[in-house]
Amino acid sequence: TADISTISEKTLSSILEKNRTYYTKGKVADYIPELGNMDAKAIAFSVVEKNGKVFNVGDVQKKFTMQSISKIIALMIAVSEKGETNVFDKMGYFGTDQPFNHFSNLETTGKPLNPMMNAGAILTTSLISGDGEKPFLKILDMVRYITKNQTLDYSTSVYESEKSTGHRNRGMFYLMKNNGLISGNEDQLDNYFRQCSIELTAEDLAKIGYFFANECVRFDGDSKYKNAEMSRLIQSQMLIAGMYEFSGEYARTVGLPSKSGVGGGITVSVPGKMGIGVFSPALDQHGNSAAGYHMILDLVKQYDLSLF
C-alpha cells in the first residue's frame, strides 16, 4: 500500500477510469420522478487531504442533490440544540438489516431505529427549533459553512417532486405524530424534503467528510464548530447505518464512516485525516452509488485506509 501523502489527481483519475463503466450495473433512482433525469454516465471523485488540499477528478462541476447525506447535518444541529440524550430518547442507536425507507420500529417500540434511515431523519429534522422553513435554513446554512460555498441552494424541482410523491415518508411522519414523537405540522416534513434537495458537488461532499473526520473543524482550519464528541457521534452513526442495510458489509470491505444518498453521492470520513466525496447516480440494490462504492473501495485498498 501507498502513503496517503502520495495521493494525487493522477491516482484518483486512474481509479475513476477503472470504475467508469460500473454505472451499467446500477440504476438511476426514479421513485422521485425528477431524479430520473440524472445522466447515468456522470462520475466524479474528490479528496480533501489532512492539510485541506483538494483533489478533484471527473465531472467536478456536476451538481446533484445530497438526499440522505443531509441527515448527518440535521443530526448535528438537532443534537447541538436539544442535547444527545433528548434526541436519542426519541430514536435508537441501532443498526439495521432494512432499507432506508423501512418503517422499523415504528410499529413495535414506536420509535425509529436510528437517525440515518428516513423515519429517524424526518424526526430529527422536526426536532430542530423554529417555525416554517427555519429548521431547513439552518441545515442549508450549515452545509454552506462546511463547504465554504455560500452559493449552494436547493433544487425546487426536486423538492416539488419529492413532496408530491413522498407518500411513504408522509405515512412515517403521521405514524410518528400518532406515537407522540412529532408535535408539529407538515411544514416539518417539507423541511426534510427540502434538505434532501440541496444541490452540491463531489468536492462539497469531500469537505463534509473532512469536517466530521476532523472534530468538526473545516477544511481551511476554521474551528468555530470544533466539537470532538459531535464528530464521534456522527461518525458512529455513519459507520453503523450510513449505508443502510449494506452498512455491515461496507464496514467489512471499506471500514470507514460513510453516508450515501439516492442522488448518487457518498461522503466518507477518514478519522483524523481526510474527506472523500464520490458521485455517480446509478445505484445498486441497496440505494448506494454503484461506481461510487467501487471507487472508494479501490482508494481504501490502495492507501490502506480502513479503520480495522
Ligand code: GLN
Ligand atoms: N429523499 C429521499 C427519500 O426520502 C432520501 C433517501 C435516500 O437518499 N436514501 O426517499
